[in-house]
Amino acid sequence: MAALLQQIVSGLSTGGVYASLALALVLIYQATGVVNFAQGEMAMFTTYLAWTMINAGWPYWAAFAATLAIAFAAGVLIERVIIRPVENAPVLTIVMVSIGLLTIFNSIAGWIYTYTVKPFPSPFPSTPINLGPTTISLQDLGVGGVSLFVLVVMYVFFRHTTLGLAMRAVVENPVGSRLVGIRVGWMLALGWGLASLVGAVAGMLVAPLVFLEPNMMSGILIYAFASATLGGFNSAGGAVLGGFLMGVIENLVGTYVTFIGTELKLTVALAVILLTLLIKPTGLFGRVAVSRV
């Protein structure tokens, strides 16, 4: 029983990472109607930037904050320069552009930083602390805590600020949004900026665990897909919950279904995607838009 609880608690920690990346996917999906396949590579690339700053002697949290700022600006820029021209193009075109971005970020990272695996520092010690019947490492607690904090900030932003409201309005009804004066193009760019920012958080938090290399996010991205699918691609809150669930599922399956072990973890994510699409295609919290005719 204690072991089970142990697995759940540490699952919630990686779950925070999946939740962040899933939220990034959903933010862009809602704004553009497509999944941004480059989300993981964008996170990877910004994590390299953090690594560069830390190696240059910056304190961890200064590098963390600077990386978030750069990630945000880069997300806005990518939308303005690369996505904007294809905004009204067929979905397939935008998907291809995002796959193009994925390849570009991957090769540039490989070119600058090589494909050698690098350690990435964690700001949290791995000291275990006792929580009732279970122990949790400060590392896990920190990762879960930071992602939870970022997710709460995002929630407050979208629920309680005029800008957040405007962004939700644009997702739902771009034409009506323009008529009330919202600059739709900038809201979409802002969506990319925020997605890139939460993606960067995920990248920096997970890098100490998976180590830094240009393909470090591929597995994480599949789990983020699974999270968003499970929670519902049109529900930001659902995707976040899906992320935490996936963290737990991953851990439980890895521990208790021995023939899967750690090697076949990706299969678990794919199975979740498949099962969700078969049983409830909108995801647990996804809704079919209410509308009156």
Add this chain to the structure above:
Amino acid sequence: MAALLEASNLEAYYGWSKVLHGLRFAVEKDKVTVVLGANGAGKTTLLRAISGMIRTGGEIRFAGERIDGQAPEDIVRRGIAHVPEGRGTFINLTVEENLRLGAYVRKDKTGIREDLDRVFHFFPVLKEKSRNPAGVLSGGEQQMLALARGLMLRPRLLLLDEPSLGLAPVLVMELFRIVRAINESEGVTVLLVEQDAVAALELAHQAYLLETGSIVTSGPAAELRENDSIRRSYLGY
């Protein structure tokens, strides 16, 4: 008589097809002006032209300044609220959020708060349902919400696209009574496009008749009510 909005030689296009053919009309300050026309006459297009949603030719002046060719986002900022065909409601957002979006371009927080109370006073049903998603409102309630959202801009000019559409006759009367009250007590100039000629001519001061993209008749609403050919083709008595 001062015109708040003036259009001359106004043309409008969807792609290459021209839908408005050189209109001249004026919306007088503090008055209600109605543009009547059958399905496909170009009423919606006329409002879209004013608020910058489509390509136009000719000239549109608002308070003396050219606004043609400007983007909708900038035209709203001049104080023109457009309540579009289909009402433009954000159905997944709450009623109150819809209203707050109406005031999106305003910066005066206390003024917005006051106006929220004011529209709740005009439309008590919206206050009751302020936390509900707008999508669950009835058709009539959604029309009230759309009108209220327009008012939240504290507009100088309110553009209304067939507010009567899909409403029972008593509701249309109720809605037009509110539009009249808003026009009189708040000094909001209104440009209304309508098919329901009986109700609209009752409400309006000035009227235009649009047929396939051209204005065929215009004059004080009271005169158009008496006009025989209009009576036969639009009023049905």
